[in-house]
Amino acid sequence: MNTVLLPDAQGGYREYRPNSDPLPPLTCGPARSRTFYAAAHVVADPLSASAEAGPAVDWEATLAFRHRLWAQGLGVAEAMDTAQRGAGLDWPTAAELIRRSAADARAVGGRIVCGVGTDQLQASGPHPIARITAAYEEQLAHSEACGSAAVLMASRALAKAARGPEDYLEVYGRLLRQSSTPVVLHWLGPMFDPELTGYWGHEDPEEATEVFLKIIAEYPRKVAGIKVSLLDADREVEIRRRLPAGVRCYTGDDLHYPELIGGDGELASDALLGVFDPIAPVAARAAEALDRGDAVAFRERLDPTVALARHLFAPPTRYYKTGVVLLAWLAGFQKHFTLLGGLQSARSLPHLATAYELADRLGLFPDPGLAEARIRQLFAVYGVAS
Template sequence: MTKLQLPDTSGKLCAYTLQGTPWDAAKPARAFNRVVFSAAHVVADPYANVDPWTGGAIDWDATLAYRRYLADLGLGIAEAMDTAQRGMGLSWDDSLTLIRRTSQALEGTGVPIFNGCGTDHLDPSAVGTVDDVIAAYLTQVEAIQQAGGRLILMASRALARVAKSPDDYLRVYRKVLAAADQPVVLHWLGDMFDPELKGYWGTGDLTAARDIALQVIEESQSKVDGIKISLLDKDREIDMRRRLPAPVRMYTGDDFNYPELIAGDDQGYSHALLGIFDAIAPAASHALSALANGDKPKFLEILEPTIPLSRRIFGAPTRFYKTGVVFLAYLNGHQPHMVMLAGHQAMRPLPYFVDIFKLADAAGLLREPELAAARMRQFLALHGVQA
């Protein structure tokens, strides 16, 4: 049995024995009965002579290999999203390169890929008008569509800054959706994920915001595949799901309550566009296979141990959840280091990483326990801990 010493919050070392049974990373035997996307992280290049404050450089081979791994497990790819540190280290130029390279890497696989489209090449503080926001969105729409990509219309920090009323949001989304050549996924990201998006849709009242988002959908329904909601509030998601026009999908972005929302109830269910699926991909794949086989209890049983892990990874301040996602990729041997774009490996305290190690073990998500323990020891040594 694999053992190591882990520190508590006082620095005292406590013996820990790994106990989880790892999930195998196997291709699903049948198609899922939910549309499922994993937002995917990027792997930084630790050897590049680039200052972290400028963003850093990408290890393209490791980044694309991780997308192939997710695709082999039956998961679609939500590319260049916040999980990839979009707006927190990943630039628009690198985002577009990532979109193009992922499309090429997965060409012919049939794996669905949707791509983040926003306004992040603008400095929000320098944006003067709503027309500036429209033009910025259209720049990215055109570039991604020229690359053959489908769109996820990401929430815009610039729009949240300059919009004076819900009418400004309606005008922006009408213009941008009109330019889409295929139905898009809208993206409602709560301010727990990005404080600069507070009051999105032109109001701090979430019920009124819901109604504006529904109006956007109803006015341009033929251009909307679905909407992803990341509010970490299952009741609001269910409420909106029941109000959507029939062809429009609800994609859960609730990394706290995803099993229940994907399983659904007698009035419907959510599809998935989740950052946590990057971290729990093997368990998610097995669970979704069970659901496709009509075994909802098994689906929920598999995912139940992943909930404490996800809630710890996405705990406040939620916007730094990417650090936990990358840490699991490091523990599991998908990348040889814990360096992140913009130095985000430093955005969480040591007890956070210790908890993730234990919770991932409990959920069967340390695929090679000996390797995970060795890497955890290396990581602890960087903090002066001899485990």
């Protein structure tokens, strides 16, 4: 491998010699000791996408990526934030994504859960609570009709319209009473989406936690689990400790996931993570170590991925999808570095260069030569000789 000059944030360069020892292919069944879901990205179709026509998805490449996740024993969390819900992926396209992915999951016996929200409503709002509830109901019915369990995602419309905790209790209570199968509740923090500030009717995390737990306590048989995406490990541990028996805690903490999944000796989190999209080969190996009861090997595999995760999810955290798709392109899982809505431009070139280096050190690129050639192509577009 040749040395690559990587641009840095100070306007200079550093030399990097690419890794020539990638992780070998892995095919395995689902983990037994934990449930692992990767929130998967979508592959845009750059030849068809236009502002007038709306989002265009490369369905073949998008579904092929999900089959790679299933083959490595990971479940797919579909149409979630990583798939650019509310940031380029509209509800009609998300509905088609859910339909296609759920059908493919059934065909191969893969695990899948699908995101349910209110993003068919006009963003301008505000909308009446009844209309917000109806929007949730439409998406929940679609997910259930496709044969998938649902993740009730946080709603921007509800955050804007709610007068206080009572509106959250009303909306979520109605949805849980009518759901045909238990759902996963998702608490997405404002670091991922600033429009969700004050969710559950309180900006104070302690007060918001009490509302969240009250909903679960009132409908424990309708809540299969919760996904906590607050990037606050201590808060997740507290919530996990207070859950009713049988309600799983899926960590959505892309900064502290090894210790949260590893557990404290009494309780442990399952996982539903956007970072599992790019680090799937390592996550699958870590899951195998847990299944063998080897907690040391689990941490030895997963801990080195945290540097990459913290880089991808650095503020503004909502732009982590840019790095995720970059790595999928460098790995050869798609033919271009394009995101819906043009979000490939959301991160700086030095940020992308570091993402390449950290992922390459982990052996995440099946063909390191291809990854090197493609990162050089990207640098050349920016006028950087590498």
